[in-house]
Amino acid sequence: MSDSERQKMAAGEWYCCFDPELDALRVLARKAVHQHNTLDPENRGNIAPALRALFAEAPDDAFIEAPFHCAYGMNIALGHRVYLNAGCTILDTASVRIGEGSMLGPGVHIYCADHHRDPALRRSGLQIDRPVAIGTDVWIGGGAIILGGVMIGDGAIVGAGSVVTRDIAEGATVVGNPAREV
Template sequence: MTKSEREKMAAGEWYACLDPELDAMRAAARRAVHQHNTMPPDQRGRMAPALEALLAAVAEDVFIEAPFHCSYGVNIKLGAGVYLNAGCTILDSASVAIGEGSMLGPGVHIYCAEHHKDVALRRAGLEIARPVTIGKDVWIGGGAIILAGVTIGDGAIVGAGAVVAKGVAPGVTVVGNPARLLR
């Protein structure tokens, strides 16, 4: 039996993102994100109801500022006290778990997908997704980019504008492009 593109994506295998089922999932995410981004703040509260319903797991005291964007939403898990500032983008073609007490500054981007290096396969929409895990009490400065497959340990700090392509140990600070340990 052949796997669907969604099953391949979930299994961390190469999949075609230009697939009707995945298109429908992205459309559902766009609707939820639209509600979140256009709802008046006093009505929206910590996050729009459609966005909260879309996400895989959300603690009660998570707060997501608008605007926000995600690809699917169904792969995002947010622990207690997580705060996402304005302009955060999570391209969650794989699991994205953000631990309790973690804070993301404005414009932080998390990318789980990697497109194929072969031009013809890339044009066909072939990509692979790797999870991103952010531990507890992590602070990620504004404009930082977290790439596919990265794990950031508890209590770490990622400086503003850093591009994180490799794992970050607990309790350390990384800065720059590519992100490197601050001594």
């Protein structure tokens, strides 16, 4: 018997993103995101309960401003004192780990999905996903985009508006599109 599309996704293989099981998981995430984005801040807490329940890890001292968006939630692991400013989007089709004390500015986007280059296969929903790992005490400026397969080292700084297409060394500062060390 062949693997399900969800199993292929989790294994980092090519899979069809139009799968009914994956659709149902995205619906759960949309509902949790809606709760987070619409609850009164006094009732929401640092992360709305439904959203926190989806995450792989979300300690009590992690904080996500609204609005926020994610694809599944189940692939997101936040460390202690992680801060995501308003407008962050995490398309977590693969693992996204954000280390302790890291801060993401407003409108930071993380994209794990990579769609097929062949138009017919892309139209059929074929994609593969690459994880993102952000170390401890990383600062990512507003509007930055982090692509799948990237690892950002501890203490690194990503300048606002940068597009990160490859790994960043510990303690490095990068800016631009594509992001380069300065």
